[in-house]
Amino acid sequence: MYAWSSDQVAGAEPTTAVPVSPADEARIPQITGRSLTVLGAGDILVHPEMWDQARRDGGGRMDFAPMLSDAAGAVSGAGLALCHMETPVAPLGGPFIGFPKFSVPPQIVDGIKATGYDGCSTASNHAIDRGPEGVTRTLDALDAAGIGHTGTYRTAAESRLPTIYPVDGVKIAHLSYTKHFNGLTEPAGLGWIANEIDPKKIASDAKQARRAGAEIVIVSMHWGTEYEHEPDVDQQNWARQVAASPDVDVIFGHHAHVVQPIEQVSGKWVVYGMGNQIARHAEPINENREGAMVRFTFTPAGPQRWKVALVEALPTFVDLNPDIRLVDLAQALRSPGLSPGRRRIYEAAMERIGGHLLTRAAGSERLFVHGFRSPA
DSSP: OOBOOGGGSTTSSOOOOOOOOHHHHHHSOOOOSSOEEEEEEEEEOOOHHHHHHHHHHTBTBOOOHHHHGGGHHHHHTSSEEEEEEOSOBOOTTOOOBOTTSOBBOTHHHHHHHHHTOOEEEOOSTTTTTTHHHHHHHHHHHHHHHTOEEESBOSSHHHHTSOEEEEETTEEEEEEEEESOOTTOOOOTTOTTSBOBOOHHHHHHHHHHHHHTTOSEEEEEEEOSOTTOSSOOHHHHHHHHHHHTOTTOOEEEEESSSSBOOEEEETTEEEEOOBBEEEOOOSSOOHHHHEEEEEEEEEEEOSTTOEEEEEEEEEEEEEEOSSSOEEEEHHHHHTOTTOOHHHHHHHHHHHHHHHHHHTTTTTTOSSEEETTOOOOO
């Protein structure tokens, strides 16, 4: 784990923000004064159909950037953008393997970089699918691309160092944990190789990050029950325990592969599940094609402390016809050239995603889902 220098984070290069629609702009309060944004997104879960698509897009070589390009405006426009890298990467020439023990093309990391992500959480149920070698390959690939990472480690010493990103003069820490490894166990003597969820350890790690200078602490949690939209008992219990730490600011959730709600717990914002950022499951259904990027705007709250002033969700959808493409739904639905059939599909996805996100926080004046109009 590393403290990343400013030339490896957002702000080091020019960024482009996606325009907000007039309807959304009228609803979203304008933030004045100093602020910064942190964006999180759902699982990057690379299935065989995706590397086939990448070969087509690259004319024989693998290029994952076109698949993700629709998110690039929102991602690169954030002060800090964090992805979730669910699977280990394979050697450059493969073999490439899908479910249940993934070993995916390392070219996905180039696609992540091209989209504008600054860092990734890497603790997941698939983190040790390929043992220490898979962990090392994945982190080496992220390092080579200048992408930060947290949650899995190559050495015990690395596991003890908080990942801290300097963003516009503010230090932001990112922590990452998973609920299990699909029945696998860490190799003997390597219990530090990947973080498992332990609220006491999370609180200790957050405190350590603060001592290292972090002014904002983001925690990524790989948790929940797959394909269940409502958070399970473990998620709710862990959310309460982690949110109780005075050193934690925001929780980003992954793993369920469907969109789950956002709510405040002990005054902290918890995003239970952002669905998939990009995936192509063997049985693609609406739920596992839907996701949300969530953007937090922070404003100063005292010496070396920041508060959440605004929460924005940007619904996404994985289109499969004719090509696998991630779609920023609000942006797509503003296009006058969108076909009537595709518009109906996207509007239905938007309605479902907005409904799931707001089941626990629909009344908040600080939570907005771009492009969604609540029936209330």
